[in-house]
Amino acid sequence: MKPREPRFHGEVSEKSTKAMSRIKGKDTSIEVALRKALWAKGYRYRKNYKKIPGRPDIAITKHRVAIFCDSEFFHGKNWEILKPRLERGKNPDYWIPKIQRNMQRDVEKDQALLYEGWTVIHFWGKDILKNPEECIRVIEDAILDNSLAGMRWEENDGLFS
Secondary structure: OOOOOOOOOOOOOHHHHHHHHOOOOOOOHHHHHHHHHHHHOOOOOEEOOOOOOOOOOEEEHHHOEEEEEEOOOOOOOOHHHHHHHHHHOOOHHHHHHHHHHHHHHHHHHHHHHHHOOOEEEEEEHHHHHHOHHHHHHHHHHHHHHHHHHHOOEEOOOOEEO
């Protein structure tokens, strides 16, 4: 097992430390909203599944689909707009490396999962909250694609099996 990387990127005020300590890593509102929608559709899943790289927020193991529910700020949505704002804001020496590392880690996790044959899906938190049905449709499309890829063509009788 590789050693954990440091979680500290620079000077942080006591106020920021207190605020950051309240941010949840599991069972966030966006994760819960998507899980409820999946459950209502009859999909069963594992949450924060530790047996695969990256510990996805939701893993539909039967179909090998790993789902991450990403908050816009911490995962760098619209980074080309966010980064200049952070440079002008408070503590850019902390926030910019932190978010860049989060984005880099997302790519590393995705590559490891893809290598192991998983389909990886990322949803932005606001997209989940605004339109969970669309998120479910994307997941169902991935499941269908995986199912079709798993079928093999039988040349003798021209049927899928």
